[in-house]
Amino acid sequence: MEGFVFFKNVEQRDVPGIDCAYLAMDTEEGVEVVWNEVQFSERKNFKNQEEKIQLIFENLTQLEHPNIVKFHRYWTDTHNDKPRVIFITEYMSSGSLKQFLKRTKRNVKRLPLQAWRRWCTQILSALSYLHSCSPPIIHGNLTCDTIFIQHNGLVKIGSVAPDSINHHVKTCQDDFKNMHFIAPEHPTNMGPPMDIYSFGMCALEMAALEIVGNGDSGNKVTEENIKKTIDSLEDEQQKDFIQRCLQRNPADRPTAKELLFHPSSSRCTV
CATH class of the missing domain: 3.30.200.20 (Phosphorylase Kinase; domain 1)
Structure with missing residues (x-):
């Protein structure tokens, strides 16, 4: 072209x-x-x-x-x-956050809290911006595969693919390996809380480097896997932060802006 x-x-x-x-x-x-x-x-x-x-x-x-x-x-x-x-x-030359976490897992057991907070703050800043648009823009496809990282530690969310497009394209297929990122209310209630649930899963995967049961085997992640992964974390504020995002009822989840003031993320600047 x-x-x-x-x-x-x-x-x-x-x-x-x-x-x-x-x-x-x-x-x-x-x-x-x-x-x-x-x-x-x-x-x-x-x-x-x-x-x-x-x-x-x-x-x-x-x-x-x-x-x-x-x-x-x-x-x-x-x-x-x-x-x-x-x-x-x-073009994000350093690849996805998922790829970075896989490389990191070979060398360390846990991501340092300061790095986790910095990433969460950046992602929440982007979500707060999208959700404050009129009308709100729902990402709808937030996973660690659609968050990208640069060599200087700057993270960016990509693949803002509205649901109205996904359901009309030729190759649209469910990826069972990433089904746990999808909020329980999908697709009947498409709103900002859906992105917060997906972000909570990203925050959990970033904290633990890998969600139990979500290895290369492609097995479906269960609620038990998610609970085990949360329980494996040592920082109580980090656990609380993630659990708030993963509330089953979308009305119980905080907004992206509110999460920026949670004690676990507010101690860090972008």
Whole structure:
């Protein structure tokens, strides 16, 4: 495509429906970016959703926050039988938080509390920003695979993939390995508390480096696995912080802004 030089496939995204993602050079801007493609199942399906999809992506390109992977631009391609949306995003060269945790686990038993607090604060800052938009933007796909880390310790959440898009794409499939990140009220009650539940799972995985039962075997994580992992933590404020996020009733979960003032995270600056 004019304006881009392609290098290789990348696995930076863990979004249901992403058919392919390439590391590319934006020759106009002179920076490395990720070229993402979402292919829709049929033209009729796309036509019915096109205006809504364009509005969603237009809003995503307007997001400006230091802890959110930048959406540069997007466009639609309807020339083929199966239309697609192409969008260009910031390239996070150091990979996902999940990959970082796996590397860390080889050398240490636990992530230091100070690093955990710093990461939580950055993620909560991004969620607070998304949820304060009008209307609120729900991430809907927050896992340690969709949080990215830079070499300087800066973390950014990516893959803001609204549910309305995920349910209309060709390759949308459930990933049973990550089902425990999904809030109990999904999909009947889609709101900010759903992201808080997913964040709580991320905070638990960051604290323990791995949730019991969520190894490479791909086994489904149970409530017992989650409880065992929380019980294995030593810091009581850290436990309380995570348990508040994982309340079964969405109305009982604190907001991202409220969590920023929890004793376990408020002792740390971004």
